[in-house]
Amino acid sequence: MRSESSLIEELYDEFHKDVYHFALYFTNNKEEAEDITQDTFIKVMKNLYQLKDMSKRKTWILSIAKNTAIDLKRKHKLIHFLPQVLLGNRQQAFNEESNETQLVNKENWSSIQEALLHLKPHYRTIVILRALKELSVSETAGILGCTEAKVSVDFHRAVNKLRKELHVQEGWDYLEESK
Amino acid sequence: MSKKGGTILKSQNKSESNYDFIKPLAERPDLEPDGNFVNNLRKEITRMKMNSHSISLPRRLNIVGVGLLAIFTISILFLSFEHVNPSEGTQKIEEAPITTIHQYDIEELLSKHPNYNAMYQLVLKETKSTKAAEIFVLYLESLKQEDINEFKKYSTVNQDFKIKPLINDYKQVNFETLAIEKIIWSQAEPSIEVQISYQRKKEEANELRSLHIYLNDGVTYMNVSENFKWDEWNK
Numbered sequence: 001m002r003s004e005s006s007l008i009e010e011l012y013d014e015f016h017k018d019v020y021h022f023a024l025y026f027t028n029n030k031e032e033a034e035d036i037t038q039d040t041f042i043k044v045m046k047n048l049y050q051l052k053d054m055s056k057r058k059t060w061i062l063s064i065a066k067n068t069a070i071d072l073k074r075k076h077k078l079i080h081f082l083p084q085v086l087l088g089n090r091q092q093a094f095n096e097e098s099n100e101t102q103l104v105n106k107e108n109w110s111s112i113q114e115a116l117l118h119l120k121p122h123y124r125t126i127v128i129l130r131a132l133k134e135l136s137v138s139e140t141a142g143i144l145g146c147t148e149a150k151v152s153v154d155f156h157r158a159v160n161k162l163r164k165e166l167h168v169q170e171g172w173d174y175l176e177e178s179k
Numbered sequence: 180m181s182k183k184g185g186t187i188l189k190s191q192n193k194s195e196s197n198y199d200f201i202k203p204l205a206e207r208p209d210l211e212p213d214g215n216f217v218n219n220l221r222k223e224i225t226r227m228k229m230n231s232h233s234i235s236l237p238r239r240l241n242i243v244g245v246g247l248l249a250i251f252t253i254s255i256l257f258l259s260f261e262h263v264n265p266s267e268g269t270q271k272i273e274e275a276p277i278t279t280i281h282q283y284d285i286e287e288l289l290s291k292h293p294n295y296n297a298m299y300q301l302v303l304k305e306t307k308s309t310k311a312a313e314i315f316v317l318y319l320e321s322l323k324q325e326d327i328n329e330f331k332k333y334s335t336v337n338q339d340f341k342i343k344p345l346i347n348d349y350k351q352v353n354f355e356t357l358a359i360e361k362i363i364w365s366q367a368e369p370s371i372e373v374q375i376s377y378q379r380k381k382e383e384a385n386e387l388r389s390l391h392i393y394l395n396d397g398v399t400y401m402n403v404s405e406n407f408k409w410d411e412w413n414k
Contacts, residue, residue: 009225041220
């Protein structure tokens, strides 16, 4: 039987990228994504004894990552002493840095990422899990703690909101496309 | 089916299946985590796991139980053969960490401190969870007793360098003045924000701060966090 310390290392090796990807999509901020990844695996380590079914390890870890990300964003909202201007500048600086590194792909992902950030956390999570991490409806429902039907309906709504957001920003006329 | 209804259905089916426009995001250039960060976090996790402080509560209780049993057995053996001073055996039992558990007897805390009891009842009434009400009181009590290890059982914060300034801040708080002002449910997840008021020692002005009780992290455990100006304390 493997020890707890080797199990946590195995889980880390297997899922650290998934957690980081989720956090980066959720925040669009490298530092925050690293904070969320770190906090997630510390929580995983502290509560490893609760993981009874190894087949659900991925949904278990991503559910912790999801809640950690939501917590972090909420805490940031409540930090009154840090002016919003600074936060805005920080985000802008990060975006500029990303844009400088890959100007070519900017239109392909940057606008979508920006639109994703405008979705409420629940919808954003569903889009990340279903469309970007390609998790099944069942896995997504497990992470969100809701029914598969709700995941399907909310994913549909989230995609539509994202589509509308991009339509406003970029002038993409999906309505015309669908005719 | 009407023509309008058919159009809506067709539109829905299309949007449900067609989300390829999101896919370019999966190819954003900075998607991979920094190598140094990945390696450092892996080392940190391994180090923390090796550290006895990070052992989970049930396992820690098992270890304490086995330790107590061993001490008890050895004491009995030594006493029966009269090879040691009986007071030494007694001393060993007294050194066992079980005293820590008695320091956090929730019933005793609630009966001795009416404001703890009032806060406990309010959290219980709002969440219908005795565990949530308990960890909220024990979180505060661990800060009062300046007990880092106990604090880690209830808090989302588990780094000593963050806990110490928080404890220092709470040293100035008059715990008898703690009271809940407001409880707000989160819209995003099963958690509540508890706004508490208190006075600092030798001061009469009321201050407010927000604590969050996470009722379910998707895996049944609960803990507490609060907004604290870590940067200001570390300066």
